[in-house]
Amino acid sequence: MFNKETLDAVRLLLLFQADDHLIIGHRNSEWTGLGPILEEDIAFSSIAQDKIGHALGLYSILNENLGEADPDTLAFMRNETDFTSSHLVELPIGEYDFSLVRHLFFDLAAHIRFEDLATSAFDPVAKLARKVKGEIKYHVFHANTFIKQLGHGSEESKARLQSAINQNFGLALGMFESFEGEQLLIDQGIYKGEAAIREAWLGEVQAVLLEAGLKMPDASKVEPVLGGRKGFHTEYLQPLLDEMTEVFRVDPAAEW
């Protein structure tokens, strides 16, 4: 029912989101065993599992409905330049302040996106989004809770969060890079588009930061870090992919 140009744009949208979810899930899983408290260790691991699961769901639609390779091939066999992840998700976990702020930025955006996609005219995506948004609600709840607690915690925790927010705001804006065919998706009720998602996101981030006693950077003065969607990546993606595919590449034809 959709023409080729439209389906190509759907393909891009899904690939961007699948790659972002895979990479942030991978990063969040690196907290396993290393969290600042056991409960956070468990929370980050749980969120990471959901992200990897959401990536799998998105790759599965690409495979089943859009003729792309199977999910394991897409995730474990592509070259770095074929990935479309945003730079925000590629950075190493760093300290907990960075990981927490990234978690807030990412999950507020993911929640808005999947809320929108839940009513998408492209049925397979709408079906997946209805399931996913219910899970992301808890991720947002977790991020908000910790941002507020640490925002009102000690001088140090407040300063650390504010600094992570300021330093990574441009990276966060890079999640909303526009892409070819976006207007086709907007016109046909498949997706409301990056600019609209970004506007909603700015409002939600502002609300959370206000409650946490933290300052919102002026988005009009921050340059978005773009390029990820077009295959230009940070120096951190290739080593991540090398690690992720280390075992798989021993024998890609083998069953593991």
Added chain:
Amino acid sequence: MYGGGYIHDDQKKKTDITAEDPALLAEFEARIARGEKIEPRDWMPAEYRRQLIRMIEQHAHSEIIGALPEGTWITRAPGFRRKLALMAKVQDEVGHAQLLYSAAETLGKSREDMINDLINGKSKYSNVFNYPSKTWADVAVIGFLIDAAAIVNQVANSKGSYGPYCRALERICYEESFHLKQGHSIFVYLATGTPTQRAMVQDALNRWWQPIMHFFGPSDKMSQHTETLMRWKVKMASNDDMRQQFLNMYVPKIREVGIVIPDPNLRKNPETNMWEFTEPDWNEFYEVIKGNGPCNAERLAVRRAAEDNGAWVRAALRKADQHYVTPLA
């Protein structure tokens, strides 16, 4: 998974049972003999409390330290199915640590004190986690055989006398049975896979067999007097019995997929119906307990770094008007 079958005890710390009130002690022992559970607010001998704290604490430490050798393979797991399963598995282990620290806290030692004792090297954890996990096949061997060994130990301990520990163990064993399936599945895929995969899993078993044989501790003939602990239902099965049970259940499962156990003397004696095997190197076992294993320093360094890096988070979450409350798990 992962409670060490062998429970290290520093004999110098033992408290004198004869100093206890004889009437209270008699009633306490009678309750245990009747199969009743001891609960946090009940009277208990000081030695019982000390032994349980030590045992539950070591078990909890084993869970969080055990998350490290496996956790390192989460980012390398081949394919979505394995990655998701391993993430969930290791997360469960950290969850077990949380349950167990709560159970130990009911006896009066805070989680913070326990973790401090761990990173300062005062408190032990299962020796098996002081060995490196070198390849993906190690994930199979740990998940399958070390979890299996731990289940043998924990199912026995779940019938012990201390209520909070038993309840934690029941839940833990339920989850462990899934871990064992996860480990067994990887093990079977590797053992029945390509020559490279088979070689990987054989190599992993060769390296892990001795730590597995160490897992339940030295023979009861060689180990300390455990009569009181058995009477108090703190220790529920002898080291030898657990090791025999483990061999009975898992040697056939290893052999059925054509993997060779690296002990030419391993056989079941048809007359005694007992497994005979080459004694593992017990000197190495004691050296690892003392901190001289291949990964002791690394594991504690990682744990210490995690504690240090997270200190500002914990400090910020602590409210000035909060008081410590012992949980009643």
